[in-house]
Amino acid sequence: MTAIMQTGAPTAAKAVPVLKRRSPYPAWFFLPAAIIYGLLFLLPTLASLYFSLTRWTLFNSTFIGLDNFAQFMREPFLVKGLINTVIYAVITSGLKVVLGLALAVLLTSQIAARGYLRSVVFFPVLVSTVGVGITFTVLMHPTQGMINEGLALLGIDGPGWLVDPNLALFSVALVDVWKGVGLATVIYIAGIVAIPQDYYEAARIDGSTIWQSFLYVTLPLCRPATVTVIILSFIGGLRTFDLIWAMTRGGPGFASDTIASVIYKQYQAGFYGLSTAGNVVLFVLIAVLVIPLTMWLNRREGHE
């Protein structure tokens, strides 16, 4: 061992100067980007760390140590909001993976009007989230909404999609999937198109069925696309706010509150220090959940 390390050391030492070769561009080229990054990102982040430790009225602030974090953890609905956030992220990212992959397989096969269907699937991604939220709020109205009126024609008594506390979060999650599945589909289409046709031909010669080709060729080879879709939609789900706010405002009561909506409500109420503390909590939560997830997904990919 020691011997190997000793013999290895000189090589590394020799390699360093090569890596550290002067860049052809002077260091001050970094300055514009560094200033923008520092002013618009680093400074506010550090300031928010400080303000999360204060009771802040915008006009003045009092240092109160970790009281905001204690208060935030005591928020009666924080625990519920945390659970809701995770449920929401899992549901939306799970459904986006399944539906996105299914749609992508369909839209890469030889079907009529393929280009048209691809744009139809992608179209909801382009629409404003708040607009989608308001539209679906109208569609999901318990008595006058088009969804329940349609169900009534079939003799089904539709539920109160957004006003039933047990259902509200799931209704919003479904709308999120409807709106976001187009993006997942596009990522999957790109992944599937990149798989060389040779593999499918080889599989066919070996006598594989369509289902087997999907299971043993398409699925493993579009893993990078799956990783991207999961990470993007999981982070999106964790910090989701706009759709929830447009559709239920966390209601009825607190039934569909997520961390982001809890934070926003603290901000709205003028508890600026408390809501900043909430943002720090959200930042930590996303980091704690997503960094291991990314590492795990990427490691599996590397091993194959």
Added chain:
Amino acid sequence: MTKTSRRTTLFGFTAALLAMTALSSAASAQSISMTYLIPSGADGVAVAEELVKSFEAANPDINIDIETRPGGSEGDNLVKTRLATQSMADIFRYNSGSLFQAINPQQFLVDLTNEPWQADVQASFKQVVTAPDGTVRGAPMGAAMGGGIYYNRAIYEELGLTVPKTWAEFMANNEKIKAAGKVAVIQTYGDTWTSQLFVLADFYNVSAADPDFASRYTANEAKFATEPAALRGFEKLQETFEAGLFNEDFGAAKYDDGLRMVAAGEGAHYPMLTFATTAIAASYPDMLDNVGFFAQPGDDAASNGLTVWMPDGIYIPQTTSNLDAAKKFVAFVASVEGCEAQTRAGGASGPYLINGCTLPDDVPPAVTDMLPYFAEGGQNGPALEFLSPIKGPALEQITVEVGSGIRTAADAAALYDEDVRKQAQQLALPGW
């Protein structure tokens, strides 16, 4: 284009700009231009436009531009941000009472204590725009409001009901209305703020039973959960839900639906603040005579009285560069001509807080019903938010839960007490 000629062009352009600026400032030397920030909403904008029009007619050298902002807590943040960044309009309209205290009036608003028109402003209003140092910083904008219950007079007539003086009578009326196959109580949780009325409008009954509640509440000595009188508001909401009196779509209906339903007789009762009279007059003018109003009844007929909301104030921020003109406008709003302009634009919705202002004879029934509470022998008292700076921000979600059967009244009151603690700490009140 060479470098030199480009520079010359640039120079010429700058010179032209400078000349234009000089011209326009010369023009504004003759007339003063000011901005007036108000919350958006059709009726409020109409009133502001009428006020500005009448004021400009009398003061041709002053020109006022109306700016609008969102209402609710979004608007609160906007007002605080503009004050903190010294970019507030020359005059602005904002709530009085607890929200007024939260914008740091002492630091940001011009002291109006010694303006001559203050002599005609009623003391009950001055009290709610007084900064902690005892100076008055605003003038009343709009009429006093009551919190109570709108009722459909046609339904009352048809079923032979009388206006209830106690909660038991109210519930008995509700049962009869329900038995007749009609919606007895309208609730509109699509706009969550409308869910708070049963609790907030019960405050006259709270203070009738417990006169010191507000001060003990501010001092962290009295709680909603532990004072039976205060808990009643939450219980009343729970009772109406459990009796199955609500409209079918109460979870999704909005404020405007509520107004339509009570005006058109789709429902019998709608708990609301009387500013809604203006909105009903604007949207359903031909049904306005169908709508009556009464105070939220307590448990004792002898102490039946109205919970009163003070109107918004108008304020001048210290950053204004047109102080004299701004003061002139505020004086106009706080004058009899000001009241008349407001009535012209929005109709009368209640008594004004300026001495000498009168209401026209043909006010709608909902306003007529409200006046006895203000007359001799009538009983009224301010809502809690004018007696205490503390109002918990989550009340509307909590009352939605009670009104939807998700949470019991006792549990909700305890949760609200917890919510209130944050506000008290934010305001750095002693004893919290």
